[in-house]
Structure formats: C-alpha cells, structure tokens
Amino acid sequence: MTQTPFPLYDPAFEHDACGVGMVADLTGTPSHQTVTDTLTILENLEHRGATGADVASGDGAGILLQMPDSFLRQVVSANLPPMGEYGVAFWMISKEAAADVRHSLETIFSSVGLTTLAWRDVPADSSILGPTSAASEPAFVQQIVSLGGGATAALDSALFAARRLAEHSHPVYASSCSSSVLIYKGMLSSPQLRQYFDDLRDERLSAAIAVVHSRFSTNVLPRWELAQPFRYIAHNGEINTVRGNRNWMTARETTLSSENLPVPLSELTPIITPNMSDSASFDEVVELLVQSGRSLPHAILMMIPEAWEKSTSMDVARRDFYRYHAALMEPWDGPASVTFSDGKIVGAVLDRNGLRPARYWVTKDKRVIFASEVGVVDVDPANIERKGRLQPGRVFLVDIAQGRIIDDTELKADLAARAPYGEWLAEHQLSLDEIEPRVMLTPSHASVVQRQRNFGYSDEDIRLIVKPMANVGEEPIGSMGSDAALPALSTDHRPLFDYFTQLFAQVTNPPLDAIREELVTSTRVTIGGEENLLTETPRHCHQIVLSSPVLSVEELAKIRYIDEAAGDWGFHATVVDLLFEAHGTGSAGERLRAAVDAICDDVVAQVRNGASIVILSDRNTSTELAAVPSLLAASAVHHRLVAEHLRTSAAIILEAGDVREVHHVALLLGFGASAVCPYLAYETIDDLASAQQLSVATAMEGRYHFAKSLTKGIVKVMSKMGVSTVASYVGSQLFEAVGIDADILSSYFPGFTSRIGGITLDHLAESVLALHAEAYVRPQAQSVALRNRGEYQWRRDGEIHLFNPRTVQKLQHATRAKRYDIFKEYTKLVDDQMNANATLRSLLRFRSDLTPVPLDEVESVASIVKRFSTGAMSYGSISEEAHTTLAIAMNRLGAKSNTGEGGEDEERFDTSDPRFNRRSAIKQVASGRFGVTSRYLVNADDIQIKMAQGAKPGEGGQLPGSKVYPWVAKTRHSTPGVGLISPPPHHDIYSIEDLAQLIYDLKNANNQARVHVKLVSEQGVGTIAAGVAKAHADVILISGHDGGTGAAPLTSLKHAGTAWELGLAEAHQTLAMNGLRSRVVVQVDGQLKTGRDVVIAALLGAEEFGFATAPLVVSGCIMMRVCHLDTCPVGIATQNPVLRERFTGQPEFVENFFEFIAEEVREIMAQLGVRTIDELVGDTSKLEALSLNSDTNTLSLEPLLAHTDPAQRRNTIAQDHGLDQALDWTFLDDAVAAGVAGEPLTVQRAIQNVHRSVGTLTGSALTRVLGAKTLPNDLITVDLEGSAGQSLGAFIPKGLTLRLSGDANDYAGKGLSGGRVVIQKPQTATYDSADNIIAGNVIGYGATSGEIFISGVVGERCAVRNSGATIVVEGTGDHACEYMTGGTVVILGGVGRNLAAGMSGGTLFLYDPNNEVYDHLSAGVYEIDPLEFEDEERLREIVERFAAETHSARAAALLSDWRTARMQFVRIETSEYQRVREELRNG
C-alpha cells in the first residue's frame, strides 16, 4: 500500500462509478465501425468520468474488444493458429520490472503448456498524459501464446493459470489474457483512450463486440490497472459488501477445487488480489466461476441475484435456482450495472434495485447499442427497431453466434433447468418449523436483575430501548443529537459495541429506502457448512434456513439440540462458553486474552471434528466467571476460522446477554455471526411482563415485537449502507472503530485500522469485571435495580453532556442579558468539561510557546461572524418564530441562516427591510425536495445539497401528518394533515456522477449561488470529499455525528458517523494531498459551542462554521429532546399555536451569541499570534495533541495534526462549472427579453446528450427578472431535436416550454416549477412509442407544478415526490409515483412493481385494461376507484391535449373509443389524502 504523509487517508476508502457502453453486431461481422462507435460512446460519456486537479490525467478509460483476429495477423510477425487457438496476454509492465521480465513470463507460461509465439510492443502516445498518469505509466506489451494441443477450454484455463502465476510473482498486470477478448485501458480520460493507443485508430482493428468504460474515481493515487473493463466485466457501481465478500472468498479457498484447471487451485490463490478495487475483486470471482465451468451469465446471476425472496409472481423453477445458489454464495450487494462479455456473448445486468441507468437500442441493420445514456452515438431514428432499458435484476444478453438477443426469461429458464434444484432443496434444506418445540423455563426476577447488572444494563436500556420495542415493535426515536461523552473518553463502563460506529452510504452509492422499497430486501440467512463453490451437488443446499437472523430462545433451543431433533440430517451443533476468570493471576486483560485464545482453539477443534453450527454462549456467568464481550468473541472466532480456512464449514450463532439493541445485533452479524439470540433481553421482557409493566397482552407478544423490531432495525442499518440482504451483510464489517487500541483491532478485528488509538484489552476486561462485581460481589449496596446512565437524557449521576443544566442556564442568561462575563462562565464550563474529556477536541491544546499579538490587531468581530451559519432546520420541524428569529439575526450579522429541507414561504424572499430580513441565505435541497422551486433556488446565496445529516446519516425522515399544519403544507407543497416522507436517498443521486449532475443542475438554476454538499463525518469521508470536489461543489460541509436537531432512531443518533474532528481532518488532508483543497471551501458543524471549538476547527482545516443546537438554546431551547412529539414547551420544535406562544427567543439574543463567539475567537487568535482567520485555517502547527498513553487507553490525536502545503489549506480558486458550454446561451437573452416584454418566442435547436440541464439557465434568468410574476403557458417555446442530456428542463418556470423530438436521458423535468416538457419520438421513427423507451429514470422528480407530456415509456421512479405537476407517460418502470404528495399522473400503459409506494397525496390515473393494478401496487392504504364524472372530464381534457401535442398513437386510440377507455382507467389516491381533502372541503 502506498504510504502518504497523511495518516487519515487510506486508499482502501476509494470509490468509483462510471459510464459504460457497448456495441455488438448481431451478424457477428467484425468491423472497425463497431470500435469507433463504441469509442464515440465513451467520449460522449466524458461528463460521467472525472479528472482531478491534474486535468490531463483521467481516472481511467478502456475498451474490451472481441479478439481482433485479422488485425493481429497483420501486425504480428509470427504465424498465428486459427482464431480461438491462440491467446493474447496484454501486459502492463511496470517500469520497476526487471529487464528480462519477458523471459520470466515465457517460462511461467510454458510451465502450464503455453508456447509464446510472439511479443508485440503496443504503440502508445505518452506525450498526451498528465503528470500524474505519466509518472506511473507502464509499458504495454502483447504476448501471443498457444497451447500445444487445440481445445479452447483448456487454452483459456491455461491462460488463467499462467496469468495468475505471473501476476503473483512479477510487477506485471494483464488487462486481458484470453483467447477471445483483448482489452485496451489505462489511467486516461475518455477522449485520451483513442489518442493514446495507436491501435484504436488503426482501421484494420475490427471487432463484432466492443465494451467501453469510463471511470469517475474518488481516488488520488494513480493506478493504471484499476481502469476498466476488467477481464470479464465493466462495472458501473459499487459493491457495498465487498469487505465481507472478500473475506468469504478467502475463507472458501481451501474448499475450492476444480478439475478444469491445469494446476491445483491452491497455487493460484489468493483469489482476490489485495489492494484492488471492488470491481476488480468482483471480476476475479466471476472469472473463477467461469474458469471452473459455469457459464458467464450463470456466474453473474450467482453474484447479483435479482430480488427473488419476496417476489410472489416468480416462476418456481427460477426461484429454486436462486434459493439453491443462495446456499452457495452470498450476494455481492450494491448498486451495479455490470456489462460482461467473453467475446462471444455480451450482456448486461442491473442490480436488484436498478440503481444505475442502462439503455439500449436495436437497429434494423442488426446492431445492438447499449450505454449509460442515450444519444451517445448517432443512429438514424428511421433505422431503430426498438429502444429499451435494462430493468432491476434483469439480464440483457446478446449472443452473436446465434445472432439474436436472448431475453431475460429465456435465459433464466434455461439456467433454472440445468439441474433439479427444487428437488434438491426439498430434500436437503431444513426449516426449524419442521422440528418439535422444547419447553422453556422462566427465570426469577432476582436472577434477571443480577444478569442485567452483569451485562451493564442501565435504566435507560430498559425504559427507552427494550420496553418500547417490546410494546410497539418499533425502534425508539430521540431528538437533538448526542452530546454525551465519546465512549473512548467516558468514565462509565461502556460495552465494546459502543466503540464501533455504523458506516453509511453517501454520494458514491445510495442508501436504500428499506421501508418503501422493502421488496428488494431480505432478512433470510442460511446456516450450516458450505461445499466447494466450484461444483454443484444436492449436498450444496444442505442448510437450515432462517427467516431472520434474530433467533427466539425457542429457535435457539431447536438448533442447540439439532443433533437429537434432526439426527439424520447430519447437522452437528456445539456450544462454546464465552467466559473468563473474574479473579486470578495476571491482569484482567491477560486473562481475557487467554480466554479468547482458548475459545478460538476450542472452536477450531470442534469444527475440525465436524461441528457445523457453533453456538457461542455467555449464559454461564457466575461469581468466578465473567462474560467475554460477545462482539470480541464473535469477531475473533470468525477471523480465526477464516485464517484456518474453516470458516465456511460452520455457522456461528451468538447466545449473548449483552445484546439489547439493534446496533449490537448489527455488529455481531457484521463480524460474522449468522444469527443472534438476545436471551437476556427476552428475559427482561418476561420480567417486565410479569411485573405488568408492558402494554402488550403477553410476554410472548412482547418478545415477538422485540425480535421484530430488531430485525427491522437490522434492515435499516443495512440499508443505510445500501445493502439489501442480510445474507450479504453477514461478515461485511461495515463499521468503523473509534477509540480502540491497535492491539485489540489487529488481534481480533483484522483489517480494521485504529487511527487514533484508544482503549486497551485491559480497559475492556476491567469494565466487564466492574459490572460483574456490581452483579455478583456487592449488589446489595444499590437500592434500585439498575444504573441510571444518562446516555440519552442528562442525569445528575450519569454521563457528561456538554449541554447540561448549568451550561444551558449560563448560555441563556449571557445572551439574553448581553453579558459577556457570564458567556465566559458558560464557555469555561463547556471547555472545562472538555478537560474531563468528553470530546476528541479535549485532547487538543493550543501551543503555549507562541508569541501573542495585540487584540486590536486581530480581524474584527464583524468580519469573523460572516463565516458563521446556522444549521439546516426545516420550517415544519421548528416553528415560524424560531425559524425567522435565526434568519433575521443572521442577516443582520451578514452571516447565513439555512432553510432546512422544508422550503421557504415566498413572502420571506422580500428583503426590503434589512432589520427584519427573513430570507434564509442558504437554501437546502434534500431528498424530499420540499418546495424546491425555481424561485426558491434563485433566492439563495448558497444552495446546500444534504447528502446526510449528523443525527441519522443514511436515513430519510418523516414528518407525521399531525405536524403538517396548513402553513407547513403550503411551503412544502403538500396537503395539510397528510404525513410527508424524506426518502433516504436523493433519487437523482445514486452515484458520484449523479451528484456532479445535480450540482450542475443547481448551478444552472442559480449561477450566482455557491453549491454546498453536506457530508457526515465517517471513515473515508476525505475520499468522498475529493470526489465531491471533482464533481465541482463549491463548498463541502463536514458534519459531526453528534449534531442534529431533528428526530432520529436512537440507533442512528448514537451509533452512526463520527466526530467532526476526525472527518474534518481527514477531508482536509485528503483534499490537500490531491491538490483539491484550494478549489473548495470547507465548512464544519456538529455541536460547536465555544470560541475554542471554532479555533480548533479552523486549525484542522475549516473555513466556515455552522451552529444549530447552540443558537436554538439561545432562542430558548432547553433540550427537551421531544422535537418528534410536537410538544416542545418553549415553542421551538412545534407548530402547536398554544406552545408557539411560549417562544421567548429574539434575534438580538442570537446576534449576541455569534458576536460573543467571534470575540472569544479573537481572544484566542491574539494569544496564538494570528491576525486573520485565513492564516488560521489548516495551520495545525498551532496545536498539540495530548496522548492519554496509559495502560488502559492509548488515544492520541497526533494523526489529525499532519501538516499540509500552505497552498492547499484554504479555498483560493473557483471551480470551473463548465456553464459556458450550456446550450441555453444560444437563446437565453432572447428568451429573457421575450419574457420581460411578455411576447411569444419560439426557437429551434438540435440537442445531444452532452447538452445537460437544457432550459434551466434560461428558466432561472426568467425567474430572477420576473420575481413573483408568472408568464402564460408556452410563451417561450424551445423546439429541440435529438437526444437530450440529463435533467432536460430541470426547474423551469411557468411560461417556458421545451418540446423535444427524439429521446431523453434521466431526470427530465426534475423540480419542474411551472414550465412544460413535451417529448415525442422523432417523426421518422417507425416503432410504436407505447412499447419503446423514450426517457430515462426519475422523470419529474420533485416537480412542484407544470406539465410533462411524454409519448413513450419511461424508466424507473417516474414522478417521485411530485407535488403539483401533471405528468403523462405511456408506461413506466418500477416505483412510479413514489412519495408523491400532489399533482396528477396519467399512465397510459404498463407499470412496474411497487407503484405509488409511500405516496401520500395527488392523483394517479392508470390505464389498466386487464385489471392488473393490484399486481403492481405497493403495500399501502389506497382508494382504487373507477372514474367519477369530474375525474373523467379532467382526464379526457389532459389526454386530448397530450394526443394533440405529442401525436401519441396510444392516446389517439383511447380517445377514439373513449366510452370503452374511460371504463378501463382507475383512479388511485391514498385514503388519508381523500379523508383530509374531504375534511378540507367540509371546512
């Protein structure tokens, strides 16, 4: 691994995402045209790739070609055998390679029977490379080889073996090594690929299949070999579970064997080459499966199965195929569009969620073109036979030997018929339901309490976690973030679980909406040993299937005694105690270590002896024996079994007393357990039930609820990371360790790095023993059962909280009475608490040996406050009084307030009174897109894209109907009283190139505003920030995990994300290292409270500073933490008019606060000898880190203080957004003039996919000049012809109409603000629009008003969160009308799955002649009715206009027999929406 001077950067964090394309000739005729067309596609996907600070060095581009046989025969001197009987190894040979490397390679190849026929130096033009790529440029050499005999299967196996042997022993890398394909690739930008390799411009080079890929990477270190395509695949996406997948492959290595290979597989391991990308690892496993005899589509479907688990309509044989293979291998889960080819077939598959765009065309002259976007290569519309898109979980396959496209159903039916999978499953797979239940005993109250103490249960664990879960089956919710001490600094006995935080998806991949899109998730796990992955026998599915990884006590008992119950079945369960000596020789840590070693040894011995299920149990604690933390044991055993290559021989199950919340179960699964039985939590529920403290009828019901909410919680934790199935989550290690010493991690959590050190094994063991003593040694001293930890709510005898009665009181008193002296008392209390080590920054000190400067030479308060902003808190979550108080105060200071995600009342755009200017300078754009209109965006100084929020990164939100008061509904463009959903992902950001697109959209929507991207601190956030900088964000905000004023599930509130100190330092270092720091402003927020906090943040690299909780406290917030209940007694987090009257805040108080903070900053600056904030930013030399350096804790923040180049410390240059290339400039001035004059204007333009966000600049210019005034419809019309780039007509206002003849990519009509977008097929096209795709995914996302008429079928997620537009299409993919809150959608053709999921308002008219609506509709409460008279009139009017404007044949046909058609429409609305509308109508 490459070392850098930046300790917080790790190449392992890198991500990429991309554009892919393919051209195949169905006649199988190789041509150079195919090559050049494919390269053209690549070049037209340029905007999906990226460049770093060094613009001449691309992230990677490449092309896979069917073996260009005739070309090779012309350029290679040797005589080649017939096509298919020779192979080409296309080497990148590192400059470090020895001179005689070719000789060595020949020797290796000959060892497996391959004779080298020729060597060819591949000509390449190094002169075009940028310095970064030039520095690591390899030599490109083709080695042509053949096998003595003739069989091609043996040839490819030999090539595979030889290549692996060579790569393992030499600094060489083969981009391809095959008899059927040749791959040209490198660390190039898309246009450079053709220029770099002379071969690609050589007209003799021809192929019938070509696949291209352009890479958008967050990476900062040059890696030529990471360019794609890989040997079999080109991947657009990200494998979220790759850590686990890699581990499982390593674990399987000894069980693998294949007769197809010329050498034993053990000589070719590791299967997974270290330090490669997720895509590369994926490719290596595909290759292994193919080389061992499976077909390429078979291998792909094993690794990316479609969502079969919850499908009710799937063919049984196909289902059995998936069920069988689920026993062999876990899915490689994550967003993926994978294009694959072996030179004979070429195909593509989309992941189960369909999170990547993929479109294809079939031409009448027998060509198939496939790409991430349409319009990437010119095709005469008249030549098009059919246009389609790849759908979630579907395979698109072209077989050029057969000369046809093999459809998904046929392909899967063929695979499913390969073997009698269903019979095998029936015979070999076991469900626990087949076993008789056992009788269970209920323990006494005293025994339960004793063990609760032993496992550190606190009063809160029962009151706030277990009890609510048992009562209602839901995870509890909290508010106002977390300001309690970090676990690593806490003086309390924290469980090991607390030292790990959950990772979450941001930017490079999307989190999932596991609630509304539940159909893609699965909690199914299989347990039992695994067989050789490379073969296929009935025994392979000999496993037990569990529907959830959370086991009841009864289920665990069945498994424990499975030898008796199912003796014939051949499962063998064994129980290993997780105990260590409470008293004895040596330190506590040493005793714990010895015990864990012994446990691992024992497990290894038992598995060698035939155990297929290992139950790790801490049930048997006693006065002498304490419990080994279950997580420590699970991970230690898991990794030990991986290391011994025994892991797949047995399943690990935890019977753990310390497990009581979702996070605990998530960790155990993530570190290798297949299932968990939280027995003590169940006993706690029994105990509560017998004391009649539950609201459920029986203890059994409580336990059931508890297990159910754990299972749901796990799905949520997984979905934060974009993982859909528990099967692939197991062992995926999607966590970050914060504050754990390197020794624990390297011993028990291999692969985890400890960036700042932390608690040692001694600390851990002593904590366990302290609790053990409370349970077993001196329990009588306590009058109440359990400790009162004060983790969630402040308690006198609990954890330190930075906001506590005294600090809140002082802060309010100081700012209200304008008393700086009392403010200093407040900051002293906060900063002194830091001396008690509540936060990471408590371990940083200002250097004391600096020469001070006079205070009056330091930058003024008035200047410093301009760098401050208030946090994003939506109007809706907080009251108008609180929201406007902050806005007025910040405007007076020249600082910035933030709308939050709830939109802003247009009245507030009036800035005429400077003393009471209520306009928020920062306008937030979040996933719900509430009230995001053209006017909203134009009225912004900054536009902030919220990727995640500190309190609950990776999750969406929900505003319950009871909080949607009429005034809130108005700004959100929704219906009063109807609940609203903010989805976890932005449905137009599934990847980093999508984010780049949204940034581009927003820049077009307001080219004077800065665009922010808000990220939450986690490991790898620096790499993400680098990607975001490459995506042209102006400002990157790093939010700490502890902030957050909104409501969040407690699991997220406490266990996701990290402190801003870590994230900020990592982002700053990574950006600086990459030369990108100067291109962006870095902002920080997350529980900033004092001047000291600000100065430390500045020194770690922040230029701007956000505050949310503190200004709320200043406004009267007393941290009730009931924001989610609408009962805020101080009128802040409530819409209840009675409570709002209690609001006591004033803008002056908030002004006082920020001025006091700035004054304190100045004082510290003077003491540090710094006059300006600019000098302060990033100057880590002013800080020193205190190391705890004790036997129990090694925490040190030294790695945060790495020095950066002074030129790369703060923003000095502006981003180039490329707006000057916009098509709009060619008509914008005319349009604005026409708009101002109110005169009609029509212009015509040709359009291409590189023309993105067309109309948006013009729309924003119109909105800016017109303000609240609107234009009549269609006043300005732009007629377009061709293929429109992404985001056609985004945010356009009323009066502007875009008419496109051709087709469009994703996001057409995004955020439509009254304008109109009309799309129809070209007039010369002959295909039927109602059967062919014309526009991409996520059409009309967040539209607030206007019309979208599309004559043709569109992709997935049409009309997501539409709140007012009228949208007509002839067919849609999955998830149409998701989260819709208003407006009208008319679908004149077929729809996909999960229709109207999470929809809360608006009307959907669906043409449903065959009564299939129930097959498509998502689970929810809908009213599905025939048309009423009013509806019919309205619908007919819409359809008539649609027909007239688009010439839709489908619409014309319906209108021609309207009497029949009207009977075939159904109207779909939600019951809640109808009820509220009815209520409103009746007053």
Next chain:
Amino acid sequence: MGKPTGFLEFDRKGPSYRPVPVRLRDWKEVYEPQSDAEIAEQGARCMDCGIPFCMQGCPLGNRIPHFNDLVYKGNWAEAAAQLFATNNFPEFTGRLCPAPCESACVLGIGADPVTIERLEYETVEHAFRLGLPTSLATAENTGKRVAIVGSGPSGLAAAAQLRVAGHEVTVFERNDLIGGLLRYGIPEFKMEKAVLDRRLAVMANAGISFEISVNVDSAKLAELRESFDAVVMAIGSTRPRLIPAPGADLEGVYPAMTYLEAATRAVHGSGVSTIDVQGTDVVILGGGDTGADCLGTAHRQGAKSVTQIEIMDMPPHDRPADQPWPTMARLYKVTSAHEEGGERVFSTETLEFMGAGSLEAIVVRNNATQETTTLPARYVFIAAGFVGPELDALGLNRPEVTTPRATLQVSSSWQVEQVGEGAPVFACGDAVRGQSLIVWAIAEGRSCASSVDTFLQGETSLPAPITPYSLSW
C-alpha cells in the same frame, strides 16, 4: 415516559389545606388528602425533559422524572425505590423542603411547575401505607465503627448511608430525643413527630445505635476518636442571630427555636407550653420560614395578635431579571401559616424592646418612610437565622478549622483537617455549609458518608451527590 401532552391537559393542582378554623384547633398537618387519580394527573404533567433541570436544582439529584412517571403510572413500589436511591428521608423533604426542584422545573418557564414535592410526599407515604420496602438494604458488616455527632437530617443521612455500606454506626444526640431540628425545630403542623419516629424505627431496625443526652465536648470528642474508626460532626448551625437592640434581654424576647421547642414539647407532653402566648400580642422578627413556623404556632396557642416583621423589602411576585430561571429566586410566598392570620410588615427594622421586667412593646422603624411605630408586644420571637455551629466547647473554634463564615472547614473529602491524633473527623450539614435547607443537609450527609466509606474501605459504592460548599447553579 409520562404523558407527552399531560402538561397541556392538566393544570398544577396541589392538595388543599384543611379550613383555617378547623386546623387551628389541632396540631395536625394542614393538608387535605388528594385522590390517587388527581395525583396521577400531576405526575402526568412531567415532560420528561432531555435535561431535567429539576435534578440539578435538587441538591440530592433526586430522580424526579423517573418517579413523576411512576406516580403517573401508579407504580408506587418502583417510584419509592427510585426516590430512596437518592434520598434517605423523602418523608421529611416531601413536607419541609422549599423545593428548589420546582423553581428549576422546565414547565415553570411558561406555566406552573410540576408539584414535585407533593409527588415525593405521596410516593413515600404510599410506600409506608402499602407496606412497600422502606428498610435499608445493608451490606455485610465491615467491622468498622463510625460515630455521628448530631442527629439532625445531615447526621441521620450520614448514619443511614454508612450503615448501608455495612459499618457499625452510633449516633450521639445531646437532647433528650433524636432528631435535632427535625424534633424540636419543626412545628407539629408541618411535620407530625410520628413521621420522624417511624423513620427512626426503620433506622434502629437496620442496626443503627442511638445515644441521647450525650453532650460531645472536646474531651468526649477525643474519646470518640479513640474508640471509633471515624467521627462525623453533624452538629448543625445552632447559634441564633440575635437583635442587638436595647431591651433585648427583657423577659418575653426569645429566639424562635426556644419558642418552637417549648411548643412541641407541650404538644407531646402537658399540653401547655412554657412559653404560652394565649391571649397576648406577639411580634415575630424575621419573614422567613422559621418566622412562619412561629406564626402558625402562635395562632394555634391562641394569640390575640401576631405581627411578622421583615427587615428587607417585600419580595417580588415574579422572577426578577437578575434571578432567572432555573435559579431559586426570592419571591413573595404565602405559606399555610400566613393564611391563618396575622399581619406581615416589610422593610422594617427593630429599634428597641420596651417593658418593665417583661416585654410590653416594640419600637420599629419603616426604612422606606422612616416612620417609627410602637407596637404592643408581650412576646417577640427572633427568627433571624443562625450564625454558625457551637465550636467553643469542642475546642474547634480555631482559624485552621473554620471558614470566614464561622463554619467548619472541610477538605474536598469532607474531612476536618489539622485536628491532631485519633480517628479522622469528618463534618457535614449546616455545621459546614451554614444554615440552609434540609435537602442540602441530607445531601451533605450522604456525600460525607461516601467519603467516610472511601476512607474506611478504600473504595465506595455510596453516591456523593455534592462536593463541599457547592451550589446548584
């Protein structure tokens, strides 16, 4: 927890007082009982704050949101357990504490605070009435012996806690009955002595020894330090502040405590007090709680007139800006005794006591108007507070061991240092803090016990809610 909307649905409602004419005829406590349903509603008003300021306002750190919720749910057993976890004597504080918790209650920002003190009272009374566990759970005997000097709330709290930790505890009291101020300083109508005796029985059952009529002077202290492993001085702040005006030595001028003690002794004895004010004019100097105690007592004894004189100005009805929420502001208060009659006079200073042998009148001057008035007075009771513990006889009136306020100086672990050889001397309560609230006395006793236990055993599991001389805000 609680009822999220309870505070919006229910108004604050404490128990009503028994009618004045009725209650003046006996010495029983003044409250009418409240129904369980009404009490539950009051519990439901608690908002279960993320930061329960009440818990900081309470020197003991009572788990107020916990028991409020449990009261709401009618779970008396758990509520009592939560209460006893931080407070040894909720039956005392539930009656006598001026409730700084309620001053800090978040609900008090825009409405009336929760009736925390009454819920505490109800919880502990339900516990006794329902036979729920009220006894002390004691650890195994350690064999260590601790002497506690003084049996007021602080000494009793320290005794109870040290017994919980397993030590052998003996409490020494110079008076004829255990209880200190609780016994003779608090009138019966505020706390019936049966409540005290009930608690003492619990403590005695737990193995705590009580020795009455033992006057601890320097010799006795030395003896205790010989025979015990630790000594705790919980001797209170008993030296009354007197009014240095002419005639202060007339018969009829008494410190309030003298009067209150006599009255209580009479209630439990002959029925007639040695200072019986029946049919006379009474003036009380001091507008605080002790003054009000004298007021109620005088009315019950049948005084002809009672005038309560306060030297300071009349306090405001609402919080002044310099005493913001959640601090305990000095506000105009009407206690049950004030309801019973008498006149309240503010901003008035005493110039002279007049009389021949016995008191006959008192001359006062209004500081605002400078007007001088002579009031007839057969009795004057001086309720002007206390100036510190009685240290002379103990030989502790030395600068090394006293504070500028003439109280005992203790280390951060409650130890009186520089007292020579022998078992260590700890101190707590008013003797350290100076005159204060009963709740501080208990908090001091508990905290001191924790330090004593640490001294005796090297570690402790006893909680220490406060550090010496600390304040809530």
